[in-house]
Amino acid sequence: MSTTSPSLTASGAALLAAHDALLLDLDGVVYVGPDAVPHATASLRAAAAGGTKLAYITNNASRTPQTVAQHLRDLGAPAADEDVVNSAQAAARHLAASLPAGSPVLLVGGTGLRVALEEVGLRPVDSRTDAVAVVQGFSPDLDWSRLTEATHAVRSGLPWVATNLDATVPTPGGPAPGNGLLVDLVARAAGRSPDVVCGKPERALFDAAVQRLGAERALVVGDRLDTDLQGARTAGLAGLLVLTGVTTVPDLLTAAPRERPSYVAHDLRGLRDVHPGVDVEEGDALLVARCRGARVEVSSTAASVVEGDPGPDGLDVLRAAAEAAWRVRDAAAGRRAVDVLALVAQVQASIRQPPVRAAVDEVGEDVAPGL
Numbered sequence: 001m002s003t004t005s006p007s008l009t010a011s012g013a014a015l016l017a018a019h020d021a022l023l024l025d026l027d028g029v030v031y032v033g034p035d036a037v038p039h040a041t042a043s044l045r046a047a048a049a050g051g052t053k054l055a056y057i058t059n060n061a062s063r064t065p066q067t068v069a070q071h072l073r074d075l076g077a078p079a080a081d082e083d084v085v086n087s088a089q090a091a092a093r094h095l096a097a098s099l100p101a102g103s104p105v106l107l108v109g110g111t112g113l114r115v116a117l118e119e120v121g122l123r124p125v126d127s128r129t130d131a132v133a134v135v136q137g138f139s140p141d142l143d144w145s146r147l148t149e150a151t152h153a154v155r156s157g158l159p160w161v162a163t164n165l166d167a168t169v170p171t172p173g174g175p176a177p178g179n180g181l182l183v184d185l186v187a188r189a190a191g192r193s194p195d196v197v198c199g200k201p202e203r204a205l206f207d208a209a210v211q212r213l214g215a216e217r218a219l220v221v222g223d224r225l226d227t228d229l230q231g232a233r234t235a236g237l238a239g240l241l242v243l244t245g246v247t248t249v250p251d252l253l254t255a256a257p258r259e260r261p262s263y264v265a266h267d268l269r270g271l272r273d274v275h276p277g278v279d280v281e282e283g284d285a286l287l288v289a290r291c292r293g294a295r296v297e298v299s300s301t302a303a304s305v306v307e308g309d310p311g312p313d314g315l316d317v318l319r320a321a322a323e324a325a326w327r328v329r330d331a332a333a334g335r336r337a338v339d340v341l342a343l344v345a346q347v348q349a350s351i352r353q354p355p356v357r358a359a360v361d362e363v364g365e366d367v368a369p370g371l
Helices: 040-049 065-075 087-096 111-119 144-155 179-190 204-213 225-234 249-253 268-272 316-330 340-350
Strands: 002-004 021-024 053-058 084-086 104-108 123-125 133-136 160-162 218-222 238-242 263-265 279-282 286-291 294-299 303-308
Touching: 021 040, 021 204, 040 053, 040 268, 053 065, 053 204, 065 084, 065 111, 084 087, 084 204, 087 111, 087 133, 087 160, 087 204, 104 111, 104 144, 111 123, 133 144, 133 179, 144 179, 204 218, 204 225, 218 225, 225 238, 238 268, 249 316, 249 340, 263 268, 263 316, 279 316, 286 316, 294 316, 294 340, 303 316, 303 340, 316 340
Parallel strands: 021 053, 021 218, 053 084, 104 123, 104 133, 133 160, 218 238, 238 263
Antiparallel strands: 002 279, 279 286, 286 294, 294 303
């Protein structure tokens, strides 16, 4: 039986032609630390020049939208202050909807979260003594004493709102502890979980951005499966995974259905690509996944790359392997008890970077699909 992939999707046209707005994650997509991801700002300038609307949606609550927008402009990306939406704003709005104006809220986070509370009329405080709620967001400056204060407040029963649960944040040296790990520390010490989590993958940030932009065919772009891409599916939107952040080949091959992207690209140059789908032939003894010239087979005893043509953008073997691995993962228990992670080394060896001069670098419109 031959079927077309229900997960990775053939775009039929370049993504920028198929979508009228981009909802972009920041860390690991547009920048890592102070520096722009290669090709990111040029890709975004080209998208904006072509009429695509942009919104930047981040779970990082440590900085204000104004500071983030200025950082983007300094890097050369098109960004107005109102284009940035973060999880601090979502958490502050949630608290403001249930607390009287001027209510004191224990702040466990940085400047971005403090400003977000003040903008909705709440009063951030540093002590649990008078606080009526606790809000926790990422800050690289959180120390033991503040986490201890949060633990005591949470254990006392105060309402506890977390901006997000990202386990890590990208840094120039690699992934580092994120808000999710710090929230988990408080949860373990206090003996309970947050009452509400406001950032991605919850759909509130996506819905707000779509409404503000007036978008009809928005595309979510992210580097993290469990927030960006899961959030895209939660919001009913297509999602592009870029491989410039935290997601690895094993992560993609073992992704749960709710985390799977619609498209995969090396970086934001993939916005100009026509993305292929994956065709799957599934029989009793053999599963075959094809993406253009790439072919992956999974039997009851082995998984292998049979034809390793990486395709125009160098990712076709990855696409075929991901779809094959997902089908095996989703199959009934015991149907194919084969370790699809055996594909990882073959897939990693097949990946090729696209040419330096891709479409976003002013190559003509007659560039072959996938370049």
